Amino acid sequence: MKRIPRAVWRAQQQAHEALVDTLTQGQRDRSRAGKSHPVEDFLFTYYALRPAQLRVWHPGAGVALIDADEYDAKRFYTTRIVDGVSLTWVNTAEIATARSGLVALIAGLLPATAEAPAQFGCFGLHEWAMVHRQTDADRRHETWPLRLSAAETDAVVESHQIKCSHYDAFRFFTPSSRRLNLLQPTVESREQLEQPGCLHATMDLYKWAYKLSPAVQSDLLIECFLLARRVREWDMRASPYDLSSLGYEPVAIETAEGKAAYVAMQREFAELGQVLRRRLIQALTEAGLIPVP
Template identity: 50%
Template sequence: MPATASSRRASPSPAPEAVPAPAPAPETSPAVPSVLPQDEWLRRAEAHRVRVERFAAPFIQRRMAGKKHPIEDFLFTYYTHKPGQLQRWHPGAGVVLEGPAAAGRLAWKFYVPAGPGGGAVLDAAAFAAARAEAVRFARIILAGTAARPGQFSCFGLHEWAMAYRSAENGIRHEYLPLRLGAAGTDQVVEEHRIRCTHFDAFRFYAPQAAPLNELQPTRETQRELEQPGCLHANMDLYKWAYKLTPAVPSGLLMDCFELAWEIRTMDMRASPYDLADWGHTPIRIETAEGKAEYVRAQKHFAARADVLRGRLLGVAEALAGPASARPRTGAPDARAARSAGPA
């Protein structure tokens, strides 16, 4: 059953029918200062904690109460970055934290003394060496995705393919009704062209739906298929951001998180599930009007994601150094690419 009305009121998400807000401004200017005084970085760390708490606190409360939310739990359960990790503020590579409080950072992995004058700084070279495979694969995915044209004709049918033949297979969100029922959901799948490019969505298709997809994505072909129109590829910017943390500034990490949060809301509104009890009206992708609404939102998110992807790629390029000039071929490291669960 859905959570109580009181738990839904605690939701931090915006009204579902509102036009998505523009991405928050970065926490620093493009020319990031090389030194942050203690008062300034403590202020930023506290602002980051408050920003995270808005999303994490309701999730933790639901988890303690044994409740679920089909939209707002997703970023904490599908992805492997936990609320406690997300709450830690990092300035990013190349920024010295001044003052006595910086001594506490020396207990954090990859932080080292900034010099004889005190302070702390990220040892970016040590991080890049320890996470070389993750850095390499993130760079390949980010650069490859940015170089391709976006595709805007999938209409979110991956969620429908996951619920195909639910009378036989069941559904992932067993506490949610199907808006068109099992037979109506199957009809939508059968009457549409399905061409999902994202492996981490395709791998959770119902068995009977997988052959209906025009592409057969694999982990090995992910680098060739990822494209910037894909909602899940754009949600995954959050994954690449935390895999490059603490070299990624926490402001950029949260920009990616908040974009993924909004995309998840839109993704589920376009799904076959009835979310009326959760305060969300459907994007009826089985109709011409619904398809047009979906594409408008998809393009809006893609434009925002392009900016964040470029910022993340800049971090990955800096970490990779001269070796980044020519990406190595071959299958990706599964650990570097893996997400936690079904989309």
């Protein structure tokens, strides 16, 4: 097990805290003011990790911190005196026991998604399906206008073959749009249906990384966070909402040009997501939480 002197890990910890403070400043300011942002706040509203939790630095599994008794009080950490030196490390056996169901889900889902062929024909229509035949008051982002009229928005949904493979996106479809989806994703079918071209599957890398914290090092978690933030922006730019007042130029996926732009960025995100997905699989394999292939 690699040992890190206190001066070294404290410097890493402080750098991480400063970075997170910068990344979350806007969200924290809005939260205090009682305001919200449909793009930037998604990673703190849909996903469960709060800025203060993201700010906590973790070295990841397989690393022992020297003179880090303050971490011994944190869950899943163990401190022992070894050869006269105080060492603190992540107890992955405790994580495996306490989160056995989650570990089993991730151990199956991540490798299956990594090996699945990427699909690029959805054009981000999941966001459109979430507003199909809804009134203004019913929409999730009811304070933001649609780019097209309600009738035109419904027509976009009804004139396309919806191909959403992601359960957590599909469950927000309106009742009228669920029957239009080529697939009917369920919790049980996640492992069979999720694929690396899906923007939500890429964003979820952030979720899986923090849900198995502290076994995942914070550097990797932040990389997943940053990619998820980029994906969320693109996701909402391709949505039916008009967010131009926030500086987001729409991606008009109802046009041929918009579809081409969407697919090009979708391919880029899929490649970036695969790199992080394989790094996450490797980290969890080395931690003993995912079986060696």
